[in-house]
Structures are given as C-alpha cells and as structure tokens.
Amino acid sequence: MNSILVKNAKVVNEGKTEVLDVLIKGELISNIKKNIKEYPTDTLVIDADGKYLLPGIIDDQVHFREPGLTHKATIASESRAAVAGGITSFIEMPNTIPQATTQEILEEKFKTASQSSYANYSFMIGGTNDNLEELLKTDPKNVAAIKLFLGSSTGNMLVDDEEVLEKIVSSTKMLIAVHCEDEATVKNNLDKQKSIYGDDIPIELHPVIRSE
Incomplete structure (x- = not known):
C-alpha cells in the first residue's frame, strides 16, 4: 500500500479552513480537493470527518x-x-x-x-x-x-x-x-543574586539575571 486518502477533513491551509479530501501517493501529496473519487485500489482510506488536518x-x-x-x-x-x-x-x-x-x-x-x-x-x-x-x-x-x-x-x-x-x-x-x-549585564545581575542566595539561586530569577 503506497497511497493514503484522507476524506472529509477540515484542511487548514493558506489562511483558510475547508472540508476537503487529501490524496497521498508515496511520500508526496497528490491531490487536495472535495470528494476525490479516483485513487488506487489498494489505497488506505481514512475518514477524518470532524477532525482537522494541518500542514506539518x-x-x-x-x-x-x-x-x-x-x-x-x-x-x-x-x-x-x-x-x-x-x-x-x-x-x-x-x-x-x-x-x-x-x-x-x-x-x-x-x-x-x-x-x-x-x-x-x-x-x-x-x-x-x-x-x-x-x-x-x-x-x-x-x-x-x-x-x-x-x-x-x-x-x-x-x-x-x-x-x-x-x-x-x-x-x-x-x-x-x-x-x-549583554555579557556584562548578565554577569552583574548574576553576582548580585549570588550575594543574596549564594549558589542556590531560585530558578524564577533566571529571566531577571538574563535581562536588564
């Protein structure tokens, strides 16, 4: 089996959402449209009614x-x-x-x-x-x-x-x-917190140390 057909999916693509079918052959998307009827006989058909299908x-x-x-x-x-x-x-x-x-x-x-x-x-x-x-x-x-x-x-x-x-x-x-x-700013902030907490600086102060 080299083909997959996803039917009735809410396809999110190019800024809009539509109910469409998506046919995949091998590693490539072969077709995207409503109600695809022609596909290989050994295709795996997935009914995605009510589900969203998004690009990777x-x-x-x-x-x-x-x-x-x-x-x-x-x-x-x-x-x-x-x-x-x-x-x-x-x-x-x-x-x-x-x-x-x-x-x-x-x-x-x-x-x-x-x-x-x-x-x-x-x-x-x-x-x-x-x-x-x-x-x-x-x-x-x-x-x-x-x-x-x-x-x-x-x-x-x-x-x-x-x-x-x-x-x-x-x-x-x-x-x-x-x-x-800025390395100097980070170092100064780190030294300030170390003077208060030593090496056990609370994790929530990380963004304080890394910013102005």
Whole structure:
C-alpha cells in the first residue's frame, strides 16, 4: 500500500479552513480537493470527518542533547515526540557536548540524524570568538543558520569581541540567529543574586539575571 486518502477533513491551509479530501501517493501529496473519487485500489482510506488536518509544523529551535547529554534526550527520542505532536521538521541548536562549532562535529550530528531521526532535520553551527574559518566553510543549503550568543552560553559559545562579531556578520551569507544579551549585564545581575542566595539561586530569577 503506497497511497493514503484522507476524506472529509477540515484542511487548514493558506489562511483558510475547508472540508476537503487529501490524496497521498508515496511520500508526496497528490491531490487536495472535495470528494476525490479516483485513487488506487489498494489505497488506505481514512475518514477524518470532524477532525482537522494541518500542514506539518517546523520547530526552528530545539535542544535534543545529542551528543554528550543523551541521558536527557536523543535525536531519536525527541524527533519521535515531535512527530507525535505534528512537528515534521526541526532545527537543532549547537549546545551539545562537544558543541557544534566545527564542520566535523556538524557532520557527525547529520550522520546521527540520518540514522535515527523520525522527522526532517537541520542544525545550527555555533559561533565563537575564534571559529570564523569554520563558519565560512558552512554550506547554507544544509545548515540552517549560524547561532551567536552575545551572553554566556555553554562552553565557549560566547561572541563578545565586537571585531569578531563584525567579521562574522560581514563575511558570511548564512542566516544568523542571535541571542541578543549583554555579557556584562548578565554577569552583574548574576553576582548580585549570588550575594543574596549564594549558589542556590531560585530558578524564577533566571529571566531577571538574563535581562536588564
């Protein structure tokens, strides 16, 4: 069986909702219209009367924790959960161990995803104060974006050198996603809360520390 026909669904598409049939052949949508009557004899027919049918959602910021933190999650476990919730594509962040700041590590993540992901995927490469050469090797056809943290992140993924930041922005044609924080502000706020709570800072103060 290579075909699926979803009948009588409330199809949400292009800004409107209509009751339509959707015919899928192989991995492609073949037809969307009212009352589809012609389809292969071995087609699985699903009556979706009263139910909504939406395009797959793209989640452009996920943390799937692989490699290095797989006791928390993996690409397989989290992509499976994503698909169960209607997310068919994801873009994963570089905050792993090791961090995805080189082409070699990126290639390993793509390899892992090709073997275990239940959804479509891409990754961001992380910027640092000293990996401009790696960033410029990045293929925008495969890698979703460069991720820059202007406030502290994991490892050395902090770009607080204005000259480096200017070089990254002016040298690459990649899309750039930025955590727009100020490292000095974050540090001052953190020191203030540590003076009150020590190392046991209440979790609800996290947004206070990370903002002005």
